[in-house]
Amino acid sequence: MGLRYLCHPPAFVRMLPFFLVPMFAGFARAQAAAPPSDIVIKGATVMTASHGTIEHGSVWVHAGRIAGVGATVSAPGSATVVDATGLWLTPGIIDPHSHSALDSDVNEATSPVTPSMHMIDAFDNRDADLYRALAGGVTTELLLHGSANMIGGQAVVIKNKFGLDRDAMLFPNAPGSIKFASGENPKRVYGSRDQLPSTRMGNFEVMRMAFEDAKHYMAEWDAYNAKVQKGDKDAVPPKRDLKLEALADVLRGKLYVQIHCYRADEFLTEEAIAKEYGYKIRAFHHALEMYKVAPQIAADGTAIATFTDWWGFKDEARDAIPWNAVMSMRKGVRVALKSDSDDHIRRLNAEAGKMVHYGGATEDEAIRMITLNPAWIIGVDDRVGSIDVGKDADLVLWNHDPLSTYAHAMKVYIDGDLFFDASLPGWGTTHFSGVMHDGGGFGSDDEEDGQ
Amino acid sequence: MRKLLVYGTMAVTVAAAGTVLAADTASSGVTAIVGGKLLTVSHGTIEDGVLIMQDGRISAVGTAAEVKVPKGAQVVDAKGMTVYPGLIDPESNFGLTEISADSMTNDLVERSDEIMPHMHVADAFHSETELIPVARLNGVTNAVVAPASEDSIPGQDIFIQLYGSRAQMMLATDVALAMNYGAEQRRRGGREGGGRATYPSTRMGLITELRQAFLDTQDYIAKRDAAAKKDDKAFKRDLKFEALIPYLKGERPVVIGVYESYDVETIMKVAQEFHLKVILNHVTHTQDVLNEIAAYKVPVIVGSIYDAPRANERYDAVYSLPAELAKRGVKIAISSADGGGPVSSHSARNLPYSAGFAVGYGLPYDEALKAITLNVAEMFGFGDKLGSLDTGKMANVVIANGDPLDVRTDVKQVYIQGVAVPMVSRQTQLRDEYSR
Numbered sequence: 064m065g066l067r068y069l070c071h072p073p074a075f076v077r078m079l080p081f082f083l084v085p086m087f088a089g090f091a092r093a094q095a096a097a098p099p100s101d102i103v104i105k106g107a108t109v110m111t112a113s114h115g116t117i118e119h120g121s122v123w124v125h126a127g128r129i130a131g132v133g134a135t136v137s138a139p140g141s142a143t144v145v146d147a148t149g150l151w152l153t154p155g156i157i158d159p160h161s162h163s164a165l166d167s168d169v170n171e172a173t174s175p176v177t178p179s180m181h182m183i184d185a186f187d188n189r190d191a192d193l194y195r196a197l198a199g200g201v202t203t204e205l206l207l208h209g210s211a212n213m214i215g216g217q218a219v220v221i222k223n224k225f226g227l228d229r230d231a232m233l234f235p236n237a238p239g240s241i242k243f244a245s246g247e248n249p250k251r252v253y254g255s256r257d258q259l260p261s262t263r264m265g266n267f268e269v270m271r272m273a274f275e276d277a278k279h280y281m282a283e284w285d286a287y288n289a290k291v292q293k294g295d296k297d298a299v300p301p302k303r304d305l306k307l308e309a310l311a312d313v314l315r316g317k318l319y320v321q322i323h324c325y326r327a328d329e330f331l332t333e334e335a336i337a338k339e340y341g342y343k344i345r346a347f348h349h350a351l352e353m354y355k356v357a358p359q360i361a362a363d364g365t366a367i368a369t370f371t372d373w374w375g376f377k378d379e380a381r382d383a384i385p386w387n388a389v390m391s392m393r394k395g396v397r398v399a400l401k402s403d404s405d406d407h408i409r410r411l412n413a414e415a416g417k418m419v420h421y422g423g424a425t426e427d428e429a430i431r432m433i434t435l436n437p438a439w440i441i442g443v444d445d446r447v448g449s450i451d452v453g454k455d456a457d458l459v460l461w462n463h464d465p466l467s468t469y470a471h472a473m474k475v476y477i478d479g480d481l482f483f484d485a486s487l488p489g490w491g492t493t494h495f496s497g498v499m500h501d502g503g504g505f506g507s508d509d510e511e512d513g514q
Numbered sequence: 515m516r517k518l519l520v521y522g523t524m525a526v527t528v529a530a531a532g533t534v535l536a537a538d539t540a541s542s543g544v545t546a547i548v549g550g551k552l553l554t555v556s557h558g559t560i561e562d563g564v565l566i567m568q569d570g571r572i573s574a575v576g577t578a579a580e581v582k583v584p585k586g587a588q589v590v591d592a593k594g595m596t597v598y599p600g601l602i603d604p605e606s607n608f609g610l611t612e613i614s615a616d617s618m619t620n621d622l623v624e625r626s627d628e629i630m631p632h633m634h635v636a637d638a639f640h641s642e643t644e645l646i647p648v649a650r651l652n653g654v655t656n657a658v659v660a661p662a663s664e665d666s667i668p669g670q671d672i673f674i675q676l677y678g679s680r681a682q683m684m685l686a687t688d689v690a691l692a693m694n695y696g697a698e699q700r701r702r703g704g705r706e707g708g709g710r711a712t713y714p715s716t717r718m719g720l721i722t723e724l725r726q727a728f729l730d731t732q733d734y735i736a737k738r739d740a741a742a743k744k745d746d747k748a749f750k751r752d753l754k755f756e757a758l759i760p761y762l763k764g765e766r767p768v769v770i771g772v773y774e775s776y777d778v779e780t781i782m783k784v785a786q787e788f789h790l791k792v793i794l795n796h797v798t799h800t801q802d803v804l805n806e807i808a809a810y811k812v813p814v815i816v817g818s819i820y821d822a823p824r825a826n827e828r829y830d831a832v833y834s835l836p837a838e839l840a841k842r843g844v845k846i847a848i849s850s851a852d853g854g855g856p857v858s859s860h861s862a863r864n865l866p867y868s869a870g871f872a873v874g875y876g877l878p879y880d881e882a883l884k885a886i887t888l889n890v891a892e893m894f895g896f897g898d899k900l901g902s903l904d905t906g907k908m909a910n911v912v913i914a915n916g917d918p919l920d921v922r923t924d925v926k927q928v929y930i931q932g933v934a935v936p937m938v939s940r941q942t943q944l945r946d947e948y949s950r
Contacts, residue, residue: 375644390945
């Protein structure tokens with residue numbers, strides 16, 4: 064971990080881009096140019112994720128949104144035409160579980176309950192891992208707190224507009240998500256310090272105790288508000304508590320609950336606690352044993368974001384099988400694939416291809432696992448995740464079938480703007496110049512939990 | 515540990531039960547794989563090919579017109595299938611780890627000293643590991659097992675096949691000496707080292723210690739030879755020096771794991787000084803010395819190609835390394851190592867995809883397939899026994915429903931020394947149990 068601090072550029076290096084601006088002035092102006100308001104991508108194999116594959120299809124992008132998709136489109140003659148003959152077009156890839164660009168600030172591993180942490184505070188928009196993910200066709204990421212804590216922090220949803228300012232990279236109006244964890248990580252982190260929790264019993268009781276605190280806090284505010292409503296001018300408001308506010312937001316259903324969880328028994332316990340306290344679980348992450356209890360979880364409407372074929376790296380990953388995703392899908396669970404890794408995030412398309420091998424997913428189903436389904440988990444499926452009229456024009460052109468080993472992204476568009484073009488010299492970025500930061504490390508839950 | 519042994523036994527029982535028939539027919543009789551597309555690796559592709567296996571070896575391979583199916587042979591219809599030699603992983607830790615995070619299941623490296631050539635992977639190899647059937651199902655039939663990389667010299671590798679009894683699996687022990695050089699081997703202290711640095715804590719220290727070890731061995735050889743001449747019974751054998759002798763004599767290869775350009779140049783100087791027979795390993799950040807590497811005329815295990823480029827490098831700086839080295843005439847192998855994270859042979863089943871990924875970034879297809887078959891066999895002294903579909907070689911053969919390097923391809927049957935290996939692992943058992 065020390066190395067990461069060493070690698071982090073000091074302030075003067077961070078400021079280099081400003082000094083370099085004059086050198087790249089011409090280039091920079093070109094970057095700043097607004098994207099053409101109409102683009103037609105023509106002649107591609109269009110994998111829509113929502114309504115099958117269109118051979119020799121076209122997609123019309125207007126003002127950053129998809130305006131038409133089909134064998135032909137009725138774009139204006141002034142549209143910029145991209146000849147995509149022999150190429151494949153997919154929606155931008157969506158990673159529902161990443162810790163990229165958070166440097167070493169993934170885990171506030173000082174207490175098992177830290178719901179008022181906000182990952183946006185750690186987000187470094189110049190991190191090279193964002194660039195590498197972009198070159199792999201990733202256009203949206205859910206950046207999550209780590210898994211050291213039973214109740215971790217609140218996620219940030221980004222559009223991978225590498226080269227833009229931090230706030231310009233935030234996904235507009237995306238719902239909030241909060242990361243929970245369970246199993247080995249919390250009990251190891253706190254158990255190794257002789258603190259609660261050191262067992263799975265401790266893990267779950269820590270959660271219940273936190274929600275009891277939150278209920279009490281909500282009751283205090285309800286009582287105060289009732290007094291105010293009755294005109295009681297002497298009513299004293301309770302102290303605002305950021306931690307309890309965040310927990311109250313979970314109980315009010317204002318935050319999507321994303322739970323790091325491996326074992327079948329723990330999915331069931333988590334669902335029982337969610338019912339006891341009245342919140343919904345949006346998705347189990349990792350979820351390597353979902354194939355054992357899929358029908359029960361499908362009934363609760365909880366999705367999963369899982370690895371394709373990682374297994375055996377710890378005891379609770381011992382029963383992981385690569386057929387998990389497809390088996391769970393066939394039993395009614397909404398399944399997404401995710402990276403939890405600065406490595407795998409660069410090739411989620413090929414990870415999806417493995418689902419054809421392990422369980423016989425159709426190409427459509429496999430593509431959905433890295434587009435529309437993760438979009439649902441994040442709560443942005445009305446905006447992204449498929450090639451449909453009205454959705455954001457987040458699109459990736461591939462040189463080969465994206466579900467094969469051989470594909471790489473040729474062009475990546477976000478909101479109709481070209482952010483990556485492999486044919487360009489240098490990085491292939493169109494909006495970034497200057498110096499990237501190297502967060503280093505691998506970016507997985509396990510690495511970041513203070514192990 | 516008890517759990518582990520139970521699982522191991524279970525797998526072996528199942529395997530044995532499923533094997534009896536196939537083993538009998540295959541080992542005593544003749545198997546003919548007919549109608550498939552044969553990727554021979556050594557002499558091109560044969561459409562509608564016939565491959566005959568007898569007594570654990572390939573006894574004939576060619577077109578349907580060239581090769582007659584012997585009477586009484588068990589015929590395997592491979593129409594629409596692709597047939598290719600078993601894949602060989604040039605660096606694995608099969609049998610040295612089970613659950614990465616559970617230290618009691620790991621025998622990866624002896625960290626008490628930097629120079630540990632007398633550590634033999636053969637002593638720790640746990641042949642019943644669950645990792646082996648899992649990798650085997652994707653067509654990996656052979657592998658080099660090496661200790662982990664935290665020492666300058668962590669020990670000696672074994673060359674295995676992924677099926678059979680423990681003794682049958684270890685095709686050769688002490689086949690190569692593992693060596694490493696770079697930042698990782700420094701004894702910097704920190705959390706794992708108890709907070710205090712010890713010698714050698716710098717690259718200067720690492721190189722000095724290595725050279726001294728080789729010089730000491732040369733001195734030992736001289737003294738030993740002199741004692742032998744005088745028939746001096748009092749001479750005391752030193753296992754550490756004994757272990758280094760074959761490598762100092764250039765009889766067997768040393769596999770040097772090194773990542774950075776300047777580290778490659780430094781360690782190759784030492785290797786040349788002592789005339790070591792080198793296989794370079796990793797070299798993922800050497801883009802500026804590729805011509806120099808080619809000039810060494812040594813084979814290279816490239817990767818993991820998934821290692822991250824440096825910040826400000828192009829995204830494909832590492833992906834394209836196999837292509838760049840092959841272009842310069844370097845004999846390359848590709849290992850199953852993943853990029854960072856839980857590095858272990860749990861992901862060895864992805865070996866063909868690493869090679870395929872390199873194809874995506876410019877490596878010719880035939881070179882990629884060689885890099886996980888014949889080239890590896892040749893690097894480790896098995897060039898005449900493994901790595902291609904040729905008469906006389908061990909019948910390690912894979913039948914799949916498509917391109918072996920593509921993630922979508924499903925392996926249908928694996929043969930190891932002519933035995934149809936049961937396509938079963940603990941994972942398929944779990945799958946089947948919960949599919950009912």
